[in-house]
Amino acid sequence: LVSEVNAELTGHLVKEEKILFPYIKALVAAKNHTQPLQAAHFGSVQSPINMMEMELELVGKNLDEIRQLANNYLLPEDACASYSLLYRMLDEFEEDLHLHIHLENNILFPKALEIEKQLNKKKKKKPSSHKKTSGYCLIFQRPSFWIVVGLENKTRPWQVSGSCTY
Helix, strand or coil, X not given: CHHHHHHHHHHHHHHHHHHHHHHHHHHHHXXXXXXXXXXXXXXXXXXXXXXXXXXXXXXXXXHHHHHHHXXXXXXXXXCCHHHHHHHHXXXXXXXXXHHHHHHHHHHHHHHHHHHHHHHHHHHHHCCCCCCCXXXXXXXXXXXXXXXXXXXXXXXXXXXXXXXXXX
């Protein structure tokens, strides 16, 4: 169980530091207009958040099992100092992990989701800065790509052409 907790948390922390936290930092920078937001390979910030929550749920179950096996960290009467230290450190570790989970799930993640939602609203409202060379252009934004349709004129929109330049 201890090895599973170690392996899961090691991978979890690396993903947080290399993927999730830099993206959340980029969301804040985009909100503050200090840098444009680059598209993430994972789509929405909700994807890595779901992964982080799932990983920590597994760790929590393992720690619950450790606590049960350790009789709720109740020391036997003949426990030595190292036994006492081990139980105290396991209990503190579990408390720290619960605080970590609370801060992420109840403060950081909801804020990141809200910022992303605000940025997506702004992006959808923002008029296109694309310049057309002829005709009319319709631009449809989808989550992972753009559809650009050039129209010869607005009275016959079924006449699609490739006359738009960007």
